[in-house]
Amino acid sequence: MFEKIATAQYIVLIAHINPDADSLGAASAMYTHLMRLEKKVTLFCMTERVDSRLQFLPWFDKLRHTFPKSADLAMSFDCGAYKRLGTEVACPLINIDHHKSNEHYGEINVIDITAISTTQVLFDLFNQENIKINPKMATALYAGLLDDSHGFLAPKTDARSFKMAETLSRAKADIYESAEALFHKNSLAALRLKGLMFAQMQLHLDARVVVHLVSREMMEKSGAREVDCEAALEESTGLPHVEVALMLRENRNGKIKGSLRCSGAHDVEKLAALHGGGGHQHAAGFEVENENLEALSEKLITAIQKEI
Numbered sequence: 001m002f003e004k005i006a007t008a009q010y011i012v013l014i015a016h017i018n019p020d021a022d023s024l025g026a027a028s029a030m031y032t033h034l035m036r037l038e039k040k041v042t043l044f045c046m047t048e049r050v051d052s053r054l055q056f057l058p059w060f061d062k063l064r065h066t067f068p069k070s071a072d073l074a075m076s077f078d079c080g081a082y083k084r085l086g087t088e089v090a091c092p093l094i095n096i097d098h099h100k101s102n103e104h105y106g107e108i109n110v111i112d113i114t115a116i117s118t119t120q121v122l123f124d125l126f127n128q129e130n131i132k133i134n135p136k137m138a139t140a141l142y143a144g145l146l147d148d149s150h151g152f153l154a155p156k157t158d159a160r161s162f163k164m165a166e167t168l169s170r171a172k173a174d175i176y177e178s179a180e181a182l183f184h185k186n187s188l189a190a191l192r193l194k195g196l197m198f199a200q201m202q203l204h205l206d207a208r209v210v211v212h213l214v215s216r217e218m219m220e221k222s223g224a225r226e227v228d229c230e231a232a233l234e235e236s237t238g239l240p241h242v243e244v245a246l247m248l249r250e251n252r253n254g255k256i257k258g259s260l261r262c263s264g265a266h267d268v269e270k271l272a273a274l275h276g277g278g279g280h281q282h283a284a285g286f287e288v289e290n291e292n293l294e295a296l297s298e299k300l301i302t303a304i305q306k307e308i
């Protein structure tokens with residue numbers, strides 16, 4: 001992989017559509033490394049309205065939304081499926097990821113499904129190559145670790161996660177700013193949406209399944225952004241007895257976005273895959289067309305019932 005980088009002149013770093021701190025953090029850390037190598041680099045993401053909480057990431061202001069035709073190498077970060085790139089990529093592509101469902105669409109695929117975040121895959125690669133991690137890179141790598149481990153609460157959190165956090169802390173990652181941005185700061189709109197979501201939350205199958213249906217009206221009434229919904233979903237998994245949490249949201253494009261969370265031995269990735277989606281065992285998502293919230297919710301509750 002690093003030989004490929006050495007011979008490339010113009011490299012595009014791709015964060016997935018609706019990027020999170022892991023995807024954009026990994027791309028940001030690589031951006032710093034490539035700038036040091038004096039490469040021409042573009043930080044690319046198809047989504048134009050990127051979650052503003054991610055503004056603390058180094059090079060956030062360098063994000064571009066048009067894929068440069070003249071690039072001779074592309075690298076994707078945290079994109080399990082080719083369609084998550086949001087664009088066609090004609091040049092050679094290096095695919096760096098940690099999703100079990102990764103489609104291996106790259107010319108080179110560096111997939112470590114034991115890693116808690118894509119930034120952990122990249123952290124290991126940097127270490128193997130003795131690449132020095134400066135404070136900017138440390139913050140970007142830490143952000144992905146913190147977000148994908150849900151603040152070191154996810155089941156996959158282990159000694160390797162804390163070892164990486166320690167190394168990045170020593171490398172002067174901005175730990176406080178990452179925590180503030182990703183887990184503490186909240187907009188009024190997001191809090192209002194949460195209120196609406198919890199007021200209308202449904203419990204099914206002896207309260208083992210929690211369902212949130214988020215209409216366009218709720219989004220507009222609260223003024224919240226699509227990304228704000230996930231926080232309420234996460235929180236509802238903390239209820240005693242809840243094993244699976246489902247959220248269905250009407251998107252601006254008329255499609256319905258589904259998000260699933262679960263605990264224990266359950267696997268929501270399988271459920272998401274039934275609807276063309278993907279993710280991880282305990283957190284997965286999908287998007288469907290020509291459905292309505294209630295009917296889709298009933299179908300999913302039946303599917304969940306079979307799994308739990």
Ligand SMILES: [Mn+2]
Nearest residue numbers: 022078118148
């Ligand atoms: Mn990830």
